[in-house]
Amino acid sequence: MNSKVADRIATTIFYLIAATIVTVLVGLLGYILFHGFSKLNIDFLTSPSSSFRAGGGIGNQLFNSFYILFLTMVFTVPLGLGGGIYMAEYARPGRLTNAIRTCIEVLASLPSIVIGMFGLLMFVNLTGWGYSILGGALALTVFNLPVMVRVCEDALRTVARDQKEASLALGITHWHTIKTVLLPAAFPSILTGAILASGRVFGEAAALLFTAGLTTPTLDFSNWNPFDSTSPLNIFRPAETLAVHIWAVNTQGLIPDVREVADGSSAVLIISVLLFNLLARWIGSVVHKKITASK
């Protein structure tokens, strides 16, 4: 009898825990979206921010975030593919493979602030670039690389073995088999993983504080010459991203409308991350259907 009562109490507690977790998420998202949504308008999203006065927007920060994300993915995707292909297809059990695995694990578990400090040392001071978009993107590459390697390795490993055998048995080299059979088959999972990783990169701030910096120079969005100092495309200019902006206005900001700007920025950040999430799922399922269904 006693044990039945205990069982019932325990079950109730588990339901409460599940409800708590759901409530936390709903509360967080609801709060951000509820407060932030009213701030969102074209003007806020496109106008430059202000250091002192109210009414600044997040146009530059939004651009910087996407630009750094883009560069980061340009670096990480090929490197992650390379590492993933090596680990899934070539690595033989042994010391080297163990060493690579350990390093992936170490890199993946490093605090992002530590990666930011490494970036400060390498890409800011040693190179003499100062705070720059490129430095930020390279620091985020270190941050994102272990994730991409794992994504690519897992994706390749889940490709059915008979596809690989079919290709090899036709007298096609291993390398060509990887390129023409394994990678196309793994593509949906790699794409999904890359988009999810993008969401993580997009929201990262600590690794950027000391690499891409906390400021953005005045940008001339009609100047698309990447070597010009006022051009948004210049990779050697400092750039404050949206996530960094949220931190900066809250802790160091002088503007009177901190709450409004932070509310709006958080909403944009969250919505972007949600969109990355949905996009990943949607593309994953669409590509999957396209590949498996008859054309």
Place this chain on the structure above:
Amino acid sequence: MDNKTMTMAASQRLLKKSNKSALQKEKRGKYLVLASALLIITATIAITIFLGTKGLQAFISNGVSLYEFLTSTKWNPTAENPLYGAVPFILGSFAVTILSALIAAPLGIGGAIFMTEIAPSWGKKILQPVIELLVGIPSVVYGFIGLSVLVPFLRDTVGGQGFSLLAGMIVLSIMILPTVTSIATDAMSSLPKGLRESSYAIGATRWQTIWRVLVPAAMPTLLTAIVLGMARAFGEALAVQMVIGNVRSLPSAITDPSATLTTIITLNMGHTTFGSVENNVLWSLALILLVMSFIFILLIRYLSSRRQF
């Protein structure tokens, strides 16, 4: 076979030495991907060496006492007689990490058990996406909500400034909750079915089965889940920095403001001159973070070697 090749002996067609070019292309591909893999090793070694030498500089070239650094509770690098006692930050980091794990562990493992044992049919469908979305929320957003909702709330209810160890603990526990939950879920669902069945067969209730059979069996992986969550909490910078209050003294209560290794780095890295003593001791704090993440990895390795299922 083409007539031309047919007339060749198999040794001319099939031996490696007779068609080198195709094999060279094959090798080039392998070396290309090996290079990317080696880059990961290079990056890891570079980080360790750079942070190691930079972190030791304060002790080697600036004459800061390592003993003082690790035992003194007084931190004031800009005073006339600078003090470099890192104990408040080290303790602060451990305190928020352990406290947040104390909240996140029961919630996360409870959530995992809910998904795998209590309501496996629909529980997973609801909680899985919730967990995935929680993972996706950037840490600055957690920090911002902590700052604008949690801190005022604590100020009104428990008193004080609101900025406190308690606030840091709550924010961190929510941040690491998805990590703990998802790994704990994997742990629970990889248990063999027979374990449950044999326990139910001897008349145990669901709770008895969970508590006496399943949780002990999954224990090493459940601990891994908690350690991974703690590793994340230990290294988190901005979210904690926004709510913890950032004072240099030891807190006497959980409602007092405090500081951690990451928060002091975040705050002062930008204000100090690169190469100065005040700056170098920040790198020493970062070295502690690096060493701790190695320790967390060793701990996880140890736990996974004890995995039963």
Place this chain on the structure above:
Amino acid sequence: MKTVMEPKRTNTTTEQQPRSEKTETKPAALDVKHLNIYYGENHAVKDVSFSIEKNAVTALIGPSGCGKSTFLRSINRMNDLIPGAKSTGEIQYDDVNLIGDDINVVALRKEIGMVFQKPNPFPKSIYNNIVHALKFNGIRSRKKLDGIVEESLRKAALWDEVKDRLHESALSLSGGQQQRLCIARTLAMKPNILLLDEPASALDPISNAKIEDLIMELKKEYTIVIVTHNMHQASRISDKTAFFLNGVLVEYDKTDRIFTNPSKKDTEDYITGRFG
């Protein structure tokens, strides 16, 4: 004809020559001598020696795990994919030993093609399934590719069924059609030898019969080695049959003799269904 080789472990250079005294001499396509295959600690194929005739169908039979598939996969070196697999001995093909380290396995697999138990077409169009490997080998001319596609689909008795939908996905075909596509894809490489690993076991009886007809047709041009679980299939389509048990080649003889008058008790027990 002497059928069973006594295990001879010491050397592979000196060679007994019992098979030269057989009555109808067809030239050997593959000459297997003292072949041993190990998967780590597991000795999967034990000192197997026999020769496989040109332009004939050789069936490999035996219970699961007897080493027949392992043997088949060693001929075109598909075993190389399995970590820890190791082979000693010889499989003599023309003037090379296929087991040797100096073999270019890529070139080898073009000459000795393989079709697997489960149809495994690529998730591409029917046409592209066939030209996939041809393009890799540098054949670019559309006209030439078209010609080879038609020729190999005809040989695989699939042309009439798919000629109007060559650019549809191969996955839209039925299982039996998919398997014939896999055969066509292999034939497009113009191999000398076809290795078939239980090619019909995953198919329905009608598809199965079609594959058997196809094999009878193909043996005019190709040397075929087929692994099968199906005793009737072996007796219907093969010229020679090799019976494997626990990694050992127990008996190798003309198929009708194996099935009517086997010389070993194990063989008799197996084909009469007493085990396996």
